Amino acid sequence: MAATPRIIVVGGGLAGLAAVIKIAEAGGTVDLFSIVPVKRSHSVCAQGGINAAKDLKGEGDSVLKHFDDTVYGGDFLANQTPVKNMTAQGPAIIDLLDRMGVPFNRTPEGLLDFRRFGGTLYQRTAFAGATTGQQLLYALDEQVRRYEAEGKVKKYEGWEFLSAVLGSKGEARGICAMDLRSMETRTFPADAVIICTGGNGAIFGKSTNSVVCTGSAQSALYQQGAFYANGEFIQVHPTAIPGEDKLRLMSESARGEGGRVWVPRDRNDKRVARSIPEADRYYFLEERYPKYGNLVPRDIATREIFKIVYEDNMGIDGQPMVYLDLTHLPKARLHKLEGILEIYEKFVGDDPREVPMKIFPGMHYTMGGLWVDFQQQTNIPGVFAAGEADYSIHGANRLGANSLLSCIYGGFVAGPQALQYAKALPAQVGDGGHAEELARQKQKNSGLLNNAGTENPFKIWRELGETMTKHATIVRYNAGLDEADAKIVELLGRYKNVNLSDKSQWANTSFAFTRQLYNMLELARVIVQGARQRDESRGAHYKPDFPNRNDEQFLKTTKAAFVDGAPSISFEDVDISHIKPRPRVYSST
């Protein structure tokens, strides 16, 4: 048994910071690794809010309704026990965040205000303007800074996780990481490791994700023997702002506060949006889904927008865009959306208070991730995972404002569980595998630096993004998925021929990127092959050739293992011990 358990947390977003807080509070010591200063983590981008059934609006909301909405919204693919636990803890998590000083919006009585989000009929989403993720991240960052000042947490900001160090029985004994300034590669000892490295948007080239969201850490662990689950479930957010370098999120809260999605009824209508009278506007979500209207779950809204554009040819001016209109909203409502209105104004140049926004769906969230048990532990003993990096909670489709909750919940479970595991861990054999892992990683580094090829890694990345966006997002066909897999295999081949124009050993960002790129390519195959094998439509995974959900065959978690250099897919039963699966229908009135 370790005298003072030493835990490594990788990733300083909400899940990582939540885990750190629980460990430090329980007397453990933590080394926290993050590519960027933790205050700049991707959680900062979450906008709309965080769900918890506090029922402060007198609607009769309850944690069981939140539980049911989440499972139903996820098309029954999520294991139900952790979802039940998360929703039950929701109200206490909101209270804690409030006590930490998060500037949540308030009612006149001084209570927390709540707004409605997609996939529910209740006002269940607490929010801080339209920058809730930023406010939550800062609150946890501040608590961790306090523990850092007390010497309980040591931050390694500007370090990138490369791999786990595994002992004689395959158990975690630390990590191998690289300093992104000095490019020093070394190993760090730990009794348990918690992976909180977020999603993998970069695999799709352009997404709403931040630059660091490559999925590299998850992929490295998958290549070391961890199962990667439900990789094919990728959320494409219905409302993003198309851009040259990325797709910028336009929060669901815009619709939560009353925003309406429409296109002109006549596809040849050339009038300025605001001059088009009501009768000539097609509010297609409201007409097709009278009960939920603009707040149908994201997978459904995304497919409807896709159909309007590509099947009905009704995109604005023939372009892949539809209107998201806030111009009718009263000032007080617009005020609650200030943060996102500014983003639109800054990056597009139009004032969304005056001109309807033009939006289109964009890759947004990774429902799949490292396979974990109900204690957030992966199949590698001592490696835990939490937040977007793990696959639990959201099933086949995530409901808006559930991600912030799942990050904090996952971190709050993983932290104490890792500590408990570490306390019972027997002493390592020999050096715990440190020397061997360090040698392996250094060999990869020198191999890359000395490669005399001709391929530009950024070009390989661009091609990967294009093929993934084309074949593995909103609509999927088996022929296209086969084509995508063949393309990735080709790119993996070309990767061997990669040439770094920068071979220096100081703050070499393209070198670090090229290492990530390899992991992106391996993980892309998991996504594509998982999608290929799942011949049904469920949540975000939609195959026109198999338009229905097929519970008999596919009410199962997809588990990918890295065998002989390729994904090997198996299926595992889903925990449906609380709610019986039923058809998922949002169109009834």
Place this chain on the structure above:
Amino acid sequence: MATAARTIQVEIKRQSSPDQPATTEKFEIPYRPNMNITSLLGEIALNPVEVTGKPTTPITYDSNCLEEICGSCAMLINGKARMACSALVDKLEQPIRLAPLSKFPVVRDLAVDRSVLFENLKAVKAWVPIDGSYDLGSGPRQQPQIQEQRYPLSNCISCTICMEVCPQFNDSTSFVGAATIAQVKLFNMDPAGSVLKEERLRALAGDGGVQECGMAQNCVAACPKQLPLIEAISDVSRDVVIQQVKDFFSL
């Protein structure tokens, strides 16, 4: 071709490491509408060749969210401190000149070390000292007016632009800068956070504290998030003086 393809001229101040001299490299990038500075830097990474045809290396710079909320990509763009992601090429005069922030140690190229801000936040205890993360029930009620004052201060993205543009933030003063002072106001306004109010104010008294501010007001003009920095500085200044008087008489 009838006309030469439109291009974007860029000049970038580069430095391969902290102890190497700075040089300037010029690039010519094929024009596309709606580009921002970060997508321009991405184009250079795709084809790292100077305008002279000489191969070079991709530019090192900090970036993450690309939507002006993470605070990473602050740099000097045509001499002005601003966020690269929200700087749109179509609105910039050419050649576009890029340089690292001038008041922080250069790491490489456009990346600088801004960890001083995070150290400052530690020094002023910019947190609410909660009893624990276990369930202790609801927080105190708070009037919406308090939230309306706290929220803008909590929008600080730690980009350090307010420090870069401040004439008092330099090697000779150890001024903490506007961002840290604004956070002191934020936490002193929190019902539970105010328990550390006196400690925070004492940390901002004396050398490098709030009195170093020369009221140039550059910070408030440059802040990409429009924080009410001048108001925060004057409020905190007043509170620091009151605290000093109190401390003097309790001696």
